[in-house]
Amino acid sequence: MLVTVLGFQSPYPGPGGATPGYLVQTDHTTLLLDCGSGVLAKLGELLPIYELDALLLSHFHHDHVADVGVLQYGLMVHLREGDRSPDQPLPIYAPGQPAEKAAGLTYREATRLVPVDEKSQVTVGDVQISFLRTDHGDGDPCYAMRLEAGGKTLVYGADSGPNTMWDPFARQADLFICEGTFLERYKPAEPHGHLTVRQAAQVAESLACRSLLITHLWPAYTEEEVRAEADVYRTGTCHIARFGLQIRL
Template identity: 65%
Template sequence: MRFTVLGYQSPYPGPDGATPGYLVETDEVRLLIDCGSGVLAQAGKHLPIYELDVLLLSHYHHDHIADIGVLQYGLMVHQLFGQRPADRPLPIYAPEAPAQNVQALTYRDATCFYPINEQTSLTIGDVTVTFLRTDHGDGDPCFAMRLESKGRVIVYGADSGPGTNWAAFAQGADLFICEGTYLDHNKPQKPNGHLSVRDAAELAESLSCGSLLITHLFHGYEEADVVAQAEAYQSGTCYVARIGLQIDLTTQKG
């Protein structure tokens, strides 16, 4: 599996930036995970959007879904141009609530909706995807995703507070993508459904993950500060998200 960061910033994109969106590619499929503001412009550097096989949404907060409308328009046009079959809408797998968000996911022949929950298991080409509900704080469901292919495991943590039970879901993952919404100086005293960079590093170390990608960062953070506060993670390579960063698990040692 090859993992590409298309966007990672939150709550809004900085100059030339993008909010969360990630591309996972294998020999058989191309999956888009979340579709934030600016993600489609970045995706076009790697593939035409009509070649996408699936969109997986963790939840419906604006920074994770802002580009869905233009994705639907784009796919509709590519169908009109004959570049994507009209009988091949892009499947969008996403939470069942809130209902108003679900209703917007099916658009003409361009996209269709399939619900996910913690019991859902998908086989998409050579990738198996399972889900874990995270502690994201506001009552609406948010799901982490575990992607397995050819003996490799990527866990995308989505948005998560300290109450998430990661033990069986993310233990020993080859790559753990974990949010680091806060630095030490701006972390709220009361948990609010997000983790800090330091939290992310300590979590990945406790789970013995092979590598860690810290994402969901405010665009004004300095990379050096993120690296310094991730010092607890010692088990493997620690990546700080940046647009265009690619991690190829096929080249990593098992």
């Protein structure tokens, strides 16, 4: 399994940047996890958009879905060009709520909504995917995703506050992609659906994750200051998200 960081910033992309999006490739399957602002431009540096087998969306906040509409437009053009078949719309696995936003994921012959929840077991090519609701947002669900292929496990934590029940969902994952929205100096007085960098490192350490990717970062943070606050994670390699970073599991 090869993971490539296409976007990791939040809540908006820095110059030339992108908000969350991660490309996951196996020998047989190409998946995009979240589709934030600027993600399609980054994806296009690696492969044509019509080669995706599926898109998985964690939730409907703008920083995770901003490029979905232009992906749908792009796929319509490629349909006309014969690059994709009209009887095989791109499946978009996403929460069913809010319903009006979920409904917009089915668009002509380009894309098709497949609603998921915590009970869903999805197979795309050689990848098995399950879901965990995280502590995030104001009532509508946000789902972390556990992807298994070739004996390896990737957990994408999406957006999550400190009350997410990670164990056993993320225990001993080969890679845990975990948000670290706040450096300590920006930590809010009350938790509100996000983690600090330090909390992300503590969670990954407590779950004995074999490697960690800290993401969902304010564009002005430096890699050095993020890494300095992640030092409680010692089990394996700690990656700090940057554009084009590739991690092979």
